[in-house]
Amino acid sequence: MDSRTAILSKIKATRDRRDETARRAAVESRLARPVAGLIPARGQLDPEGRIALFLDMIERTGATHERTAGAEDVPALAARYLRERNLPARLKRGTDPRLKAMGFEREAALSLTEGPSDGSDLAAISHADFAIAETGTLMLLSGPDNPVTLTFLPEHHIVVVRAEDVGGDMEAALARLRMLKGKETMPRTVNFVSGPSRSADIEQTILLGAHGPRALHVIVVG
Amino acid sequence: MELTSPAFKANAARALQDAQLQKALGNVEKGFVAKRAAARQALPEFEALRDQGRALKTHVLEHLDLYLEAYEAKVKASGGHVHWAESAEQAREIILDICRKAEAKTVTKGKSMISEEIDLNTFLEENGIEAVETDLGEYIIQLRHEHPSHIIAPAIHLNKEQVEEDFRRVHTHLPDSRDLSEPVALLSEARAVLRQRYFEADVGITGANFLIAETGSSVIVTNEGNGDLTQSLARVHVVVASIEKIVPTLEDCASILRLLARSATGQDMSVYTTFSTGPRRPEDEDGPEAYHVVLIDNGRTAMLGSEFEEMLRCIRCGACMNHCPVYHAVGGHAYGSVYPGPMGAVLTPSLNGINRSGHLPNASTFCGRCESVCPMKIPLPKMMRHWREREFEKNLTPAATRYGLGFWAFFAKRPALYRRAAGLGMRLLSAFGGEKRRLSRLPLAGGWTDFRDMPAPEGETFVAAFNRQRGA
Numbered sequence: 001m002d003s004r005t006a007i008l009s010k011i012k013a014t015r016d017r018r019d020e021t022a023r024r025a026a027v028e029s030r031l032a033r034p035v036a037g038l039i040p041a042r043g044q045l046d047p048e049g050r051i052a053l054f055l056d057m058i059e060r061t062g063a064t065h066e067r068t069a070g071a072e073d074v075p076a077l078a079a080r081y082l083r084e085r086n087l088p089a090r091l092k093r094g095t096d097p098r099l100k101a102m103g104f105e106r107e108a109a110l111s112l113t114e115g116p117s118d119g120s121d122l123a124a125i126s127h128a129d130f131a132i133a134e135t136g137t138l139m140l141l142s143g144p145d146n147p148v149t150l151t152f153l154p155e156h157h158i159v160v161v162r163a164e165d166v167g168g169d170m171e172a173a174l175a176r177l178r179m180l181k182g183k184e185t186m187p188r189t190v191n192f193v194s195g196p197s198r199s200a201d202i203e204q205t206i207l208l209g210a211h212g213p214r215a216l217h218v219i220v221v222g
Numbered sequence: 223m224e225l226t227s228p229a230f231k232a233n234a235a236r237a238l239q240d241a242q243l244q245k246a247l248g249n250v251e252k253g254f255v256a257k258r259a260a261a262r263q264a265l266p267e268f269e270a271l272r273d274q275g276r277a278l279k280t281h282v283l284e285h286l287d288l289y290l291e292a293y294e295a296k297v298k299a300s301g302g303h304v305h306w307a308e309s310a311e312q313a314r315e316i317i318l319d320i321c322r323k324a325e326a327k328t329v330t331k332g333k334s335m336i337s338e339e340i341d342l343n344t345f346l347e348e349n350g351i352e353a354v355e356t357d358l359g360e361y362i363i364q365l366r367h368e369h370p371s372h373i374i375a376p377a378i379h380l381n382k383e384q385v386e387e388d389f390r391r392v393h394t395h396l397p398d399s400r401d402l403s404e405p406v407a408l409l410s411e412a413r414a415v416l417r418q419r420y421f422e423a424d425v426g427i428t429g430a431n432f433l434i435a436e437t438g439s440s441v442i443v444t445n446e447g448n449g450d451l452t453q454s455l456a457r458v459h460v461v462v463a464s465i466e467k468i469v470p471t472l473e474d475c476a477s478i479l480r481l482l483a484r485s486a487t488g489q490d491m492s493v494y495t496t497f498s499t500g501p502r503r504p505e506d507e508d509g510p511e512a513y514h515v516v517l518i519d520n521g522r523t524a525m526l527g528s529e530f531e532e533m534l535r536c537i538r539c540g541a542c543m544n545h546c547p548v549y550h551a552v553g554g555h556a557y558g559s560v561y562p563g564p565m566g567a568v569l570t571p572s573l574n575g576i577n578r579s580g581h582l583p584n585a586s587t588f589c590g591r592c593e594s595v596c597p598m599k600i601p602l603p604k605m606m607r608h609w610r611e612r613e614f615e616k617n618l619t620p621a622a623t624r625y626g627l628g629f630w631a632f633f634a635k636r637p638a639l640y641r642r643a644a645g646l647g648m649r650l651l652s653a654f655g656g657e658k659r660r661l662s663r664l665p666l667a668g669g670w671t672d673f674r675d676m677p678a679p680e681g682e683t684f685v686a687a688f689n690r691q692r693g694a
């Protein structure tokens with residue numbers, strides 16, 4: 001008997017299978033129609049309340065943030081972020097149409113490259129598809145628009161999210177994911193990011209900048 | 223790893239004498255307990271979420287075969303491969319085979335307890351493949367040729383001076399004069415050294431906190447970002463996971479995520495929660511070209527339908543050990559197996575057999591804190607008691623304890639005799655207690671009096687005092 005059959009039949013032998021039809025139906029319906037469980041009250045706020053909570057929560061993780069009215073302000077804000085930290089005026093991004101439409105060419109001093117990271121980039125900018133107020137979390141989807149290596153390799157990660165995409169809870173983020181990608185297809189990775197990378201492995205002291213970015217900067221647009 | 227659980231008593235005695243260890247163990251209470259309490263306090267729905275989590279996992283276990291089949295179909299549909307391993311040995315062979323086909327010389331690893339359980343690193347090294355741990359804590363203990371002493375903080379038994387010593391010993395390409403006195407300097411050095419390794423690796427191995435049947439996704443939850451670099455930069459991503467990691471849907475995963483980080487580190491959510499599905503898409507410019515999942519049984523199916531089935535709800539948060547007075551006193555290594563603390567005391571005998579796990583189920587004061595903090599409401603003390611019963615049935619209990627219990631049972635079954643004997647004992651001990659009312663030595667009780675005095679009884683048994691007072 002192959003291992004797969006052996007494991008599955010060992011499980012079956014211990015389960016109550018008197019009504020196998022009902023057992024199958026329970027699994028099929030749960031998978032076909034996912035239901036949200038208990039959602040805490042914390043994130044259930046009006047849109048402005050959600051944005052305020054999101055910013056408060058993500059700040060507690062050690063991230064920085066700012067808010068601007070229009071997407072066209074983002075290139076200048078990104079350039080200022082780099083300048084204020086004495087970083088070279090260089091930025092990497094993917095092919096996200098929302099980022100491309102922002103007019104980065106207006107920032108003449110900023111040199112912008114496109115594509116995944118090879119580890120040599122100090123700073124990158126990505127566009128999130130959703131944010132979660134309850135926990136201060138960004139949702140990024142991998143792909144050429146926002147390559148996953150940009151989320152993890154650079155020392156500084158700037159993430160843009162639209163104000164109308166700040167939801168209350170993870171269930172709202174998952175609903176958005178299904179809407180964007182269709183129920184059947186997931187991107188290679190869905191990355192939920194709550195703050196800059198950190199470690200407490202040495203004497204339980206919390207330190208920022210373990211293997212991923214040392215700094216996370218969030219720009220809320222709208 | 224070589225199991226030293228049968229030597230728990232000797233291990234524990236050594237741990238209690240180890241000043242370095244005792245200093246480091248202070249960080250367990252300082253770090254975890256208050257943070258979890260604050261996170262729990264800040265979420266009024268926490269208790270209701272625990273009940274929901276327990277119900278959810280119970281539902282999964284009742285339908286485990288069906289969810290595994292559904293999960294497998296989804297992984298295949300997204301271009302991934304699923305392998306099934308009944309034992310640790312089979313799992314190691316499967317992983318080695320994947321590495322060989324990828325012509326791998328180096329593999330990077332995200333933190334994974336199941337890979338410790340199957341002792342993967344030793345096996346890969348024996349077969350000429352270098353395995354590099356990338357989680358900071360795991361990296362440190364790999365340099366020291368040690369095993370994790372905690373399931374989420376593998377190097378919690380160490381102080382920073384010890385880490386500095388190891389880095390100086392191993393990172394010989396760096397100048398001796400560098401300052402490594404602060405934890406941040408140690409972290410930066412590890413970051414720089416490991417950066418190169420991610421790019422050199424042919425295969426990246428991670429564990430999984432969850433496997434989602436609805437989508438065929440595996441989920442890792444980390445703070446450092448090392449797991450994501452491991453699985454994104456290598457050509458091949460291998461996920462090793464035990465079969466009970468299944469959850470039905472994305473929403474079900476979200477429900478349990480609310481419990482995991484809060485119970486573990488007191489965070490509302492860990493920094494990185496990543497859902498991975500299949501290999502990179504044709505249009506993607508980064509990510510692995512191949513995606514494999516190795517589903518491991520290694521003793522789990524034998525727990526189904528037994529009094530230990532509920533242990534399979536465990537989400538490996540570490541709360542039970544963080545709140546355990548025995549763990550606080552002796553640390554994780556004394557348990558002599560991969561899984562320490564209360565969850566280890568239940569799981570290790572299940573996976574390795576009670577005859578090879580010695581006194582583990584006795585490594586408990588039965589104070590019940592573990593069960594009261596367990597997000598999955600696993601009745602850990604009850605299960606440790608089950609193991610004690612089995613140990614006793616199998617004649618594995620030490621002779622002195624057996625005779626002692628037999629002696630006690632003789633009197634316990636004869637209440638009148640018991641009262642008379644107990645009363646006599648009381649009066650004797652009371653007389654020996656002297657002025658200070660303390661006994662510093664007692665026959666047959668050296669285990670107690672070697673470390674502390676026994677308060678001398680006041681000359682009356684509980685039953686006698688009860689009857690006297692009621693009569694009064």
Ligand code: SF4
Nearest residue numbers: 536537539540542596
């Ligand atoms: S037994 Fe409970 S508390 Fe212990 S690690 Fe498992 S889930 Fe966490």
